[in-house]
Amino acid sequence: MPVLTNITTAYTCRAPGGQGSVHPIEDAALVWDDQAIEWIGPERDLPDAYADAETIDAGGRIVVPGLVDSHTHLAFGGWRAGEFEMRIRGISYTEIARQGGGIRSTMEATRAAGEHELLARCKSFLRQMTTLGVTAVECKSGYGLNVKDELKTLRAYRRLRDEMPHTVVPTFLGAHLVPPEFEDDRSGYVDLLTEELIPRVATDNLAAFCDAFVEETAFTPDEARSIFEAATAHGLQPKLHADQLSDSGGGALAAEVGAASADHLEYVSDQSITAMADAEVVAGSLPLATLYLDEEPLPARRLIEAGVPVAVATDFNPGTAPSYHLPVAMTLGCTMQRMTPAEVLKGTTLYAAQSIGRADKLGSLEPGKRADFVVVDAPSLNHWLYHLRANAAVATFIGGTPVWSADGFNG
Numbered sequence: 001m002p003v004l005t006n007i008t009t010a011y012t013c014r015a016p017g018g019q020g021s022v023h024p025i026e027d028a029a030l031v032w033d034d035q036a037i038e039w040i041g042p043e044r045d046l047p048d049a050y051a052d053a054e055t056i057d058a059g060g061r062i063v064v065p066g067l068v069d070s071h072t073h074l075a076f077g078g079w080r081a082g083e084f085e086m087r088i089r090g091i092s093y094t095e096i097a098r099q100g101g102g103i104r105s106t107m108e109a110t111r112a113a114g115e116h117e118l119l120a121r122c123k124s125f126l127r128q129m130t131t132l133g134v135t136a137v138e139c140k141s142g143y144g145l146n147v148k149d150e151l152k153t154l155r156a157y158r159r160l161r162d163e164m165p166h167t168v169v170p171t172f173l174g175a176h177l178v179p180p181e182f183e184d185d186r187s188g189y190v191d192l193l194t195e196e197l198i199p200r201v202a203t204d205n206l207a208a209f210c211d212a213f214v215e216e217t218a219f220t221p222d223e224a225r226s227i228f229e230a231a232t233a234h235g236l237q238p239k240l241h242a243d244q245l246s247d248s249g250g251g252a253l254a255a256e257v258g259a260a261s262a263d264h265l266e267y268v269s270d271q272s273i274t275a276m277a278d279a280e281v282v283a284g285s286l287p288l289a290t291l292y293l294d295e296e297p298l299p300a301r302r303l304i305e306a307g308v309p310v311a312v313a314t315d316f317n318p319g320t321a322p323s324y325h326l327p328v329a330m331t332l333g334c335t336m337q338r339m340t341p342a343e344v345l346k347g348t349t350l351y352a353a354q355s356i357g358r359a360d361k362l363g364s365l366e367p368g369k370r371a372d373f374v375v376v377d378a379p380s381l382n383h384w385l386y387h388l389r390a391n392a393a394v395a396t397f398i399g400g401t402p403v404w405s406a407d408g409f410n411g
């Protein structure tokens, strides 16, 4: 039963009070047993029962819940650095997609990659993410776009979950793009998703969520409706890529279909915001994608004022967000989205966990929750997100076990 002591501030991120309430405890101690948190509070109040427990010294640093990256496209073949330059030269993301680049080019590279290769790449990304404090990750398929390669991607995620200590939550994103084989038969592809792939993904228990990219270049709201109807009937909860490049009513659709989250939302309308608040849909903000596509950020202030919880994630993918650096996304959440550091932290912990259906076990430091936490070498939360460094995390614990620590961390 170890005790982490000498924590300058523990940001517990408990639910009450909404987005900006992170419920800090100063001069804190944290106790866990087996894999769950048993006690947290001011160190001077540490119960006598823990007096003889093994202690780990946090060194006067801050501690936050393990970060949850609630939106990634972790498994993909190849990269798309060429498109990066094309966009800099003024060719838009949509135009590149129309020319056969974008998602389609990653589809080709992903189809060419074996399951083992995808798994090895995911592991290598996830190891790097661990050093930044990430302890849980949502990961989407969506670059296979046929039965064989979508299932291959989801099987790679299952092995990732089995072979790594992290919480890995897979999402089926067969509705990422209509693949070239179905260019003249869109409804044929929707039928493949609803009649073959979704039932198969559900039977094999390969995903918890079903996502769809609702956009002019991808799927219409009506196509998405039929996909979500099939998903829901098979026990997969909807999630959406919504209103990223234009307002297609994606936020309202998310509310209508009972989605766990609607993500992107750069162009979300006031009507959609109201619908999301009423239906308790989490807004997934993805500031790295906003940055790389040079879009206006999502209206975080309007969402928060309307009572919509705002999560912050990387959207790590080879096109619009080629980085898994969640702390950088957090700082961008502050500067671009005008969220306070506390609001951003709640968005990468409790609300991120809520958006992947894991808030019962993850996302806050309180008794009963999984002992996932990060020791960060900063004097305060504000200072951490203000002073951008390669990495401020010094130790990452998952289920009470240190899975990574920096040289010099004496825990």
Ligand code: NIG
Residues within 6 Å of the ligand: 102, 103, 106, 213, 241, 244, 289, 315, 317, 318, 319, 320, 321
């Ligand atoms: O979240 N918007 C759709 N999907 C991804 C991008 C995928 C890609 O460009 O490869 C996103 O931005």
Ligand code: FE
Residues within 6 Å of the ligand: 071, 072, 073, 241, 315, 317
């Ligand atoms: Fe995405």
